[in-house]
Amino acid sequence: MDFDHVWESVADIPGWLTEDQARMLWDAVLRLEPGTTVLEIGSHQGRSTVILGHASRAVGARVIAIDAFVDGKLFGGASTRDLFEANLAAAGLTDVVELVVGYSTTLRPDWDRPIDLLYVDGKHDYWTYTDDLRWSDHLPAGGEILVHDCYSSIGVTLGTIAKVLFGSRYTYLDRSRSMARFIRSRPRFADRLRVVAQLPWFSWNVFIKILLRLRLRRVAGWLGHHGPYDPF
Ligand SMILES: C[S@@+](CC[C@H](N)C(=O)[O-])C[C@H]1O[C@@H](n2cnc3c(N)ncnc32)[C@H](O)[C@@H]1O
Missing domain, CATH: 1.10.287 (Helix Hairpins)
Known part of the structure; x- marks a missing residue:
């Protein structure tokens, strides 16, 4: 399936991903090699996961989707898991996407599987987000990290200021609205200035x-x- 058809197919899956942001996810997966792994933190009902899943199928990659399916009026708890699973089944992606139910911060310390692309869209407080960035320990040098709600959420933006602007592990590349793209590499002064901008x-x-x-x-x-x- 091409991107336009995949985007059309997620029209009825509620979520906060715009078409341009979905395109960024799509393009990032298409840059991967066969046999690689995409790790998504925060899947909700699967809007972004379906995009990642179809792109992964196209290149021969796989997706690991992590979600705790937390309760709350925005996210909806356990019933959201049923909706996620139904949406992934309807998209024909159950062989490409593996769901891991749990908190990213609980799963991370014992994680031992390599990943090749990291997409962070879980809990948006400073502490969880900066912990989620540490999943990049499993990326190869130069591996891509996409972050949703960057420069819109206060927690995510403070985390980006601390770890990207003043840190030495991540380089900011570009964004579509709040979907920001980083790579795991030491930033130069000009890269830091782009964060300030x-x-x-x-x-x-x-x-x-x-x-x-x-x-x-x-x-x-x-x-x-x-x-x-x-x-x-
Ligand atoms: C903004 S939604 C994700 C939206 C999704 N990417 C999409 O495109 O529709 C955030 C999700 O993160 C999950 N979540 C919140 N805190 C989490 C955590 N610490 N670990 C894993 N998932 C978490 C919530 O259950 C919710 O489904």
């Missing part, structure tokens, strides 16, 4: 979030932000 957009997103918390959705709409969700 994203911070005005982050400030704007925080401003929109404040409007939404104050129930000023209409004002957010005048400013170009539509819908009930935080910017992503």
Whole structure:
């Protein structure tokens, strides 16, 4: 299947992934070799997993999808697992995608399988996100890491400032809205400056979030932000 058909096929799977962001995931998987492994943290109902799964099938890779299926009004708990499994079965991807149910932070310390591409979209607080970045220990040097809600979530952005802007392990490449792409390599000064250049957009997103918390959705709409969700 080509990207356009795959994107069409996820139209009815609820989630927060835009078409351009799905394309970034798709392209990242297509850069992999046969026999490689994609690891996704945070699958929800499988919108991104189906994209990763079809792309993986095209190159002969596999996907490991980690989700704790946490309860809460946004994510929906155990019934979300049923929806995830039904969506993956309907997509014909059960032979490509392996689901691992659990908390990424609990699973990581004992993990011993190599991975070739890391996609982080789990819990967005600083501590979980920076722990999730450490799954990159299992990537080859230069391996790609995609992160959703970067420069929109406060926790993820603070983690990016600490570990990418002021760290020495990750280089920021580019983004589509909040989908950011990094590689596991030591950043140069110019790479760090590119992180700084994203911070005005982050400030704007925080401003929109404040409007939404104050129930000023209409004002957010005048400013170009539509819908009930935080910017992503
Ligand atoms: C934003 S959603 C993922 C959306 C998904 N990538 C998509 O495209 O639809 C976040 C998911 O992360 C899961 N999650 C939250 N904390 C987690 C953790 N510590 N470990 C694993 N999964 C977690 C939630 O259960 C939820 O399904």
